[in-house]
Amino acid sequence: MIKPNEKPMRSTLYSVILTILIAILIFSCSYLPSDEDLANTIIYHETPDYISLSTNNEQDNIGFMFLPGGLVDPHAYLTLMERVVSDSINVIILKYSANLAILELSKYKKFISEFPGIDSWYIGGHSLGGIAALSAVNDDPTLFDGLILLGSYPSEGFAIPDWEKQVLSIYAENDQLSTVEDVTAAVSYLPPARFISDIDQLDTLNANIPGTLYYCILGGNHSQFGDYGFQNGDGAAEISVEEQHEEIHSAIIKYIKRHNNE
Amino acid sequence: MNKVYYKAIRIFTIMLLTLSTMFAQHFELSINLPQGIIYQNTLGYFQGGVELSAHYSIPAKNFTSSFGIDARTVQWGSQVSVSSRLSKTIVKNFEIEAELQNGLALFNKKPLYVYSVGLTGRYFIIKSEKTALGIYVGGRFTQCPAYSRYGSIDHIFEIPIGVFISF
Numbered sequence: 001m002i003k004p005n006e007k008p009m010r011s012t013l014y015s016v017i018l019t020i021l022i023a024i025l026i027f028s029c030s031y032l033p034s035d036e037d038l039a040n041t042i043i044y045h046e047t048p049d050y051i052s053l054s055t056n057n058e059q060d061n062i063g064f065m066f067l068p069g070g071l072v073d074p075h076a077y078l079t080l081m082e083r084v085v086s087d088s089i090n091v092i093i094l095k096y097s098a099n100l101a102i103l104e105l106s107k108y109k110k111f112i113s114e115f116p117g118i119d120s121w122y123i124g125g126h127s128l129g130g131i132a133a134l135s136a137v138n139d140d141p142t143l144f145d146g147l148i149l150l151g152s153y154p155s156e157g158f159a160i161p162d163w164e165k166q167v168l169s170i171y172a173e174n175d176q177l178s179t180v181e182d183v184t185a186a187v188s189y190l191p192p193a194r195f196i197s198d199i200d201q202l203d204t205l206n207a208n209i210p211g212t213l214y215y216c217i218l219g220g221n222h223s224q225f226g227d228y229g230f231q232n233g234d235g236a237a238e239i240s241v242e243e244q245h246e247e248i249h250s251a252i253i254k255y256i257k258r259h260n261n262e
Numbered sequence: 263m264n265k266v267y268y269k270a271i272r273i274f275t276i277m278l279l280t281l282s283t284m285f286a287q288h289f290e291l292s293i294n295l296p297q298g299i300i301y302q303n304t305l306g307y308f309q310g311g312v313e314l315s316a317h318y319s320i321p322a323k324n325f326t327s328s329f330g331i332d333a334r335t336v337q338w339g340s341q342v343s344v345s346s347r348l349s350k351t352i353v354k355n356f357e358i359e360a361e362l363q364n365g366l367a368l369f370n371k372k373p374l375y376v377y378s379v380g381l382t383g384r385y386f387i388i389k390s391e392k393t394a395l396g397i398y399v400g401g402r403f404t405q406c407p408a409y410s411r412y413g414s415i416d417h418i419f420e421i422p423i424g425v426f427i428s429f
Binding site for chain 2: 013017028029030031032033044046047048049051071073074075095097098099229232
């Protein structure tokens, strides 16, 4: 039986547990994707650790490893990545416990051997997933041929200013979670910056010169880098999800293809 | 925050306060690392996340029942469940426990129902009248049926491996 003087201690314990529980409830809710079907031409394979998307072409030897944003369900990026895959790039969307890539920073290493046909790897991420991608590049600077950041920017601890490859940083005008000011304030943490105003400029730039190419999506926001509705705290988008995805898709394809053509 | 969460918290609080005044009981905290071995009927190892549990156990003559709450990270993100357990001592310091969890996968604006059923073996390393410390291992099936609308994996089978302390 509980002694009378034990009751205050237990009450305190219950309060602590309830507080922890409420904190878990508030801070661990993920965003679900909109439920759309994939095109029939895409081969979809899901395991507990990743979702792979590919076409049936064995000659596709480029892989894009994508790390989802924090507390965003990985399936929320399928509609965007479907476009990328249709341009003969294999996409592997990593899945994380609690939907937080930052909790398993070395996970990217585990699955590269499962794709022996890929001989050129790119890595990228949205928001917090971009930070985890920066960490991967920091840990393995020679493993990846490029890095793509979507609505993401490094802090000093994840800086790669001396990386000898090119980074593509796509950010959005109305993004209130990774604001234009946040992105531009962090340029010193990435290779030398070059801002481009037109995606077609990617065709004319030398892919072998280290640097960071910044491209701003006018009217876009943070949530529309994926497809999961409106994220709390974000700004309102002035373009549709489809329009934002088409710009991201064009930029990614031009960035990756010209690297592999040169 | 969703009204369902507030309701779940209120029910849990009332349950704790009621039980604490009614019976001789132990309070148990446990942590486990579920090791995934089957997903969507496919055999394959995967890390199942981390689970924290807080339970009230109420000893009866032939068995011990317990009620509590479990929070964990899982395939589809995070989830919180209310669970009930029934355990029976088989030999000294060893008991078998059956468990049923009902809860919610934590998704913004749209939490999804989840449930688990499991069976574990619990070994007491230290066992006195007031406190106990032990380890457990078992098997557990978990499903989030509505998640099949979003992904290909809506059910898993895991081996929970954990430690518990009661007082």
